[in-house]
Amino acid sequence: MSERMTVGRYLAHALHSVGVQHLFGVPGDFNLALLDEILAADAVEWVGAANELNAAYAADANARMSRRISALVTTYGVGELSAVNGIAGSYAEDVPVVHIVGMPATPAMASGAPIHHTFLDGDFGRFVRIGAEITAHHVVLTADHAAEQITTAIRAALSLSKPVYIGVPLDVAVAEIDADGLGGADMAGDGGAPLAHAADTSMRAATFRQMLRTRLAGASDVVLLVGPLVHRRALEPMIAEIAASSAVRVATQIGAKAALDEGHPASLGTYMGKFTRAAETAAAVDGADVLIVVGAVNSDFTTGFASAGFDPEQAIVLDATTTTASGAVMQLPLEASLALLRDELAALAPSVAHASSVRAGSEPEAPLTPVPPADPATPLDQATLWSAIQGWLDKEVTLIAEAGTAFYGALDLDLPAHSDLLGSPVWSSIGYTVPALLGASLARPDRRSLLIVGDGSAQLTVQELGTVYARGLAPVVILINNGGYTVERLIRSPEALYQDIAQWRWAEVPSALGAPEGSLSVTARTVGELDSALVAADEHRDLPVFIEVVVPPLDAPRLLTALATSISATNGH
The missing domain is CATH 3.40.50.1220 (TPP-binding domain)
Known part of the structure; x- marks a missing residue:
């Protein structure tokens, strides 16, 4: 007799069979039954995020660093729409993420019931159609075909390295189906390889x-x-x-x-x-x-x-x-x-x-031009910042660099062996990297994560540091405080009001977000202060480190300055 289990449990085991370890997301009334079934399977670990966009970013980074697919769960309408930007970024950057959406019950949708989180017009396919535009495959599960529908979706994510969309109505989440189709080979193709390989x-x-x-x-x-x-x-x-x-x-x-x-x-x-x-x-x-x-x-x-x-x-x-x-x-x-x-x-x-x-006779890339030793009281600028980071990188690391100043400064670094640079050069959506820190650190707990992020970008998603701290992770965060959007200033209208951001007391943010006692959180305005902070970071390897680095608003790394000039010319500025 075939083993039977609910669709939610089947989905959890199917994800686990292809290497998914963490499930990111935010609960909502249309996905609660689904979450109960998924977690009862004891196959994947739940990671609650501060919001759905952050969950999508974290899942994206988790897939990149684990070199496997990842998954997130949102609720219908309001939840899935919040995740759209993150899923679109995964599509642009070829990242296989399974976006699972808890939906209203099938009869309610079929009857066009006037339910919350809708436009009250009876159209329950609208958000699925939006999802279809930013994924390689989309499906709303039915109880009769859920097993094969899940397999097809997972295979698409694996073979195409793109996100996929799986809608799960409330009644389908708890419906029982045969579990015969479970297993890595069935999910992924012959020998566990993606479908295209078979x-x-x-x-x-x-x-x-x-x-x-x-x-x-x-x-x-x-x-x-x-x-x-x-x-x-x-x-x-x-x-x-x-x-x-x-x-x-x-x-x-x-x-x-x-x-x-x-x-x-x-x-x-x-x-x-x-x-x-x-x-x-x-x-x-x-x-x-x-x-x-x-x-x-x-x-x-x-x-x-x-x-x-x-x-x-x-x-x-x-x-x-x-x-x-x-x-x-x-x-x-x-x-x-x-x-x-x-x-x-x-x-x-x-x-x-x-x-x-x-x-x-063909030497590798020339090393980052070292900056001559400066008086410890010398104010920091981009050159001294990146030179200091280069000198500090002596062990394998997951380096996560935000679009703009951080990423294009990091490209000129020489990374230690067995290291990764995680960024988003195609989608380039600011705010990506703080949630990405969460996903990447969970995927690679064997090495320390270093996040470099600008102040403007951090203000979008910094609350996810709270999840990072709550899970006992110990990254180093270098926040570049340059008073706003430096890359945009370099492209056009550097003094415009819209280039400025609200000024925060950044060194106090980790404590407010739950950083454990003993964590290091400092502000560095001079060469000496940064050197001291980096030395202390090595002494706090088991605890989070947060270093606010203050640099001039119009100062930028070599590569970013060159790119901004080209963008300005291309855009007719």
């Missing part, structure tokens, strides 16, 4: 292998340009295997910084067209004999405003589900195409004319 790709693989042999034969220089899909698919180990070949050097896009450890002999650092920090990196990518673009995302920011010096038509492009080479497009998932590339390079490396001496 397809027969042998003929396309053979075609791609032959094309590779033709292109690589006699090649003098092979460069990989790696993008963020490598993170989404947990393919960093394969990139490292490929980089072990003497034939290969590796550069990364800004959304994939440190996909290969930046101290690796094959690392060229980060490539961003004309904004690339090291001339050697730009020359290597633009002049490669064979350029292979792996899991890249091409936007104005990631391409340096389309300033790349290579011809994309001549590159071999490995994408999520397709491979493009020599004018031909093949349906081949990224995992398969990258494995074929690894195997062919391993076989050809002895005969490829790219010896270690060539690699030695």
Whole structure:
């Protein structure tokens, strides 16, 4: 006799079977029965957020850092709409998040009942349609087909690296169904791999292998340009295997910084067209004999405003589900195409004319220009701030950097081995990183998280620090207080009233949000104060650290200044 369980419990076990460990969200009356069933399954851990937007941001970061899918639960209408910006960001940045929405009961929706959280017009599909616009798959579960509907949705998230939407009516959440379909392999495809990987790709693989042999034969220089899909698919180990070949050097896009450890002999650092920090990196990518673009995302920011010096038509492009080479497009998932590339390079490396001496002649990215030691009483600016952070980074870290000053300052850092840079260069929605700190820290409890965020961005979502503290996490937070929206000031109207924000007593915020006794919270206005704060941060590794850093309003890191100039020109300012 088949085991039976409620749809809510089935959903919990299905998520657990593909690696989901934490369920983020906010309760509401239409999802309470669903939450009771999910939590009764004892398969995933509930993480309550301060609001639904923060839950979406936290789930996004959790998926990125765990290299798996993640999930959040909201209530119908008011809850799911609050999460829309976060889910849209996951779609833009190719992050597989399962958005679960508790809905009114099926009969109530069918009858058009005048229920709260609606427009009282009987249209219960309106918010589902909104969800459909920002997800790769959407479904409202029915009791008769819930198991297969859940499997299809999870497979879509896995194979496409995109968010999906699952609506669960109140009556369906508690309806009992057969549990035969549970299991990692059933959820994800053959062998637990995403659905796309289970397809027969042998003929396309053979075609791609032959094309590779033709292109690589006699090649003098092979460069990989790696993008963020490598993170989404947990393919960093394969990139490292490929980089072990003497034939290969590796550069990364800004959304994939440190996909290969930046101290690796094959690392060229980060490539961003004309904004690339090291001339050697730009020359290597633009002049490669064979350029292979792996899991890249091409936007104005990631391409340096389309300033790349290579011809994309001549590159071999490995994408999520397709491979493009020599004018031909093949349906081949990224995992398969990258494995074929690894195997062919391993076989050809002895005969490829790219010896270690060539690699030695192409130095990795130039280190961040050190700032000469300053008098401890010297007021802080961006240069001294980033130099101090660079000197402090000596252990593996999850570095989370807010869009704007923080992210584009962090791109010029050299990260320690086994570290990650988490940001949102495509969606670039300010406020992302404080909730992202929560999700990322839960995904990687084995290493310390460092959040760098601006004052304007922090005011949007800073309340989620309360959840961070309540869960006993011990991150370092560096808040850049530059009196408002510096990146916007650099683009246009620096003195405009709208560039200013309310001034907070930032050093008191952690205490108000429940930071444990003994936590460090200080303000640094001078070089000496920052140095002392960073030393103290190392002495408080088991407790949260909050450092407010005060810098001039119009001061900005190198890369942000260059980008702002380009944005201003592009927007006609």
